[in-house]
Amino acid sequence: MQVSATVYSQQKFTLSIKQTEVSSILTKIQKQSDYRFFYNYSSIKKLGKINLDVKDATIDQILNTIIDNKLSYKMADDHVVIISNQDDANKQAIIKGKVVDKTGEPLIGVSVKLQGTNVGITTDINGNFTINAPDDGVLELTYIGYAKKIVPIAGNKGLTITMDALPSALNExxxxxxxxxxxxxxxxxxxxxxxxxxxxxxxxxxxxxxxxxxxxxxxxxxxxxxxxxxxxxxxxxxxxxxxxxxxxxxxxxxxxxxxxxxxxxxxxxxxxxxxxxxxxxxxxxxxxxxxxxxxxKKGTYNQKLSTAVNFYNGFSNSTKYISLLTAPQLYQLKKRALY
The missing domain is CATH 2.170.130.10 (TonB-dependent receptor, plug domain)
Structure with a gap:
């Protein structure tokens, strides 16, 4: 890859890449230039692996080549923000839900995550949560002592989710x-x-x-x-x-x-x-x-003979000794202080 010129709009790139994710291409450009890209990883990942072969291309030409019509971008000097188009944005909805156990008691602090993303939240004291997610998204719930729960949203704006306790931890x-x-x-x-x-x-x-x-x-x-x-x-x-x-x-x-x-x-x-x-x-x-x-540890009757050697050694030395007064010197010092 080659980078030339110093003005952002005039920077040119020569790239020859095969079957590479778009996020990796953006990372390579970012390392070799002053551009900084901001994007939602899940949206970029949907583009899959692509081939790119350009010579002396501007950043606008590269972005128009690697992203599809579902995405767009905005530039401000060396900052490039890749966003979803309005059609995709309209699919996002506020999903509200409540997490309970089998007895109907709310579970506090359950981790609720939108599968495939870093978007997540925890339930409050009443077991309620609110998360921004697409209608066709999938929620992943995890909680200590309970089995993981996978819940498709399927267009539901209000969910009541029951989690099952792990029996293995309670039968020990x-x-x-x-x-x-x-x-x-x-x-x-x-x-x-x-x-x-x-x-x-x-x-x-x-x-x-x-x-x-x-x-x-x-x-x-x-x-x-x-x-x-x-x-x-x-x-x-x-x-x-x-x-x-x-x-x-x-x-x-x-x-x-x-x-x-x-x-x-x-x-x-x-x-x-x-x-x-x-x-x-x-x-x-x-x-x-x-x-x-x-x-x-104890040995067993049918255990094979084995020998293990562990050695630990340490040392202690004073790094510096402070010079102290002798008894006559201490006497003279106190005598001067008093008289």
Whole structure:
């Protein structure tokens, strides 16, 4: 591609392109010139892949060649805006709708997106949404814990959409210490971290590896000493004298708050954190500040022999020592200050 002249209306281009999307052609022109293009990607994508072979052509000649009669453009110096013609614009309509579950309760914060575009919105506190979309458009709805919903507009200006909950997330069995319950029936708050998320991290203890990986759990660094064990706080400070949670490693409770410092993060299979008072039904008052359940990796009878080596090394050196006064010098300094 060649670009000549410095005045926008006189810039000439020589292009020979085969089976290329219009958006890619505009990007190439934009990189090699001062022109900046603004357009709706979905409208440009409908043009498909085209062939372009021009020599010493102006930007007007190129645009008239690559866009069809459904699109038009406006220029202001080096800014080119490609817009849909009025016929297409009339097809856009304001679509209103409401998203509910199977019981009819509104769902808050559901993501409603016009399929194939970046146009989207979320439902309000009453489950309602309003979006500008074509009559033949398709809406795509997503929500955590619910199956994705695809809804054709088909000319409807008012929609009521029912989303289905994912049964797999509610039928999981969770061990609660004094029996088993379905996840949907658990009233306590449990956070789980997989061992794979803690491996090969540049940390000196397993407690540091938990930082930022479980909601409501804070890892507090008490000081900057190398190798110092951090403090674990579950949902803030529960008691004044001792706010450390109970740590249970492979079913064995320990009263040592630094027990995780002696545990290799690569040896952990999973970490479950009990974050509310229901954990006291298992461990009593020791669980007042929460419980950290650690399960380490174990071998199996038919498992093939394998060896894994993990090495982590660190160093600590003072970068600068501050010159201090000796005892006689300090005495003379204070004596001068007082007298």
């Amino acid at each position: 069995v969770v061990v609660v210490g004094y029996g088993t319950s379905k996840k949907i029936d658990i009233t306590g708050s449990v956070a789980s971290v997989k061992g794979a998320d803690l491996q090969n991290l540049p940390v000196s203890s397993a407690a540091q590896a938990l930082d930022g990986r479980a909601s409501g759990v804070s890892i507090v660094r008490n000081d900057g000493s190398p190798g110092a064990a951090p403090s674990i706080r579950i949902r803030g400070t529960g008691t004044l004298n001792d706010a450390n949670p109970l740590i249970v490693i492979d079913g064995v409770p320990t009263s040592d708050p630094d027990a995780l410092s002696d545990l290799n993060p690569n040896d952990i299979a999973s970490v479950d954190i009990l974050k509310d008072a229901s954990s006291s039904a298992i461990y009593g008052t020791r669980a007042a500040n929460g419980v950290v359940l650690v399960t380490t």
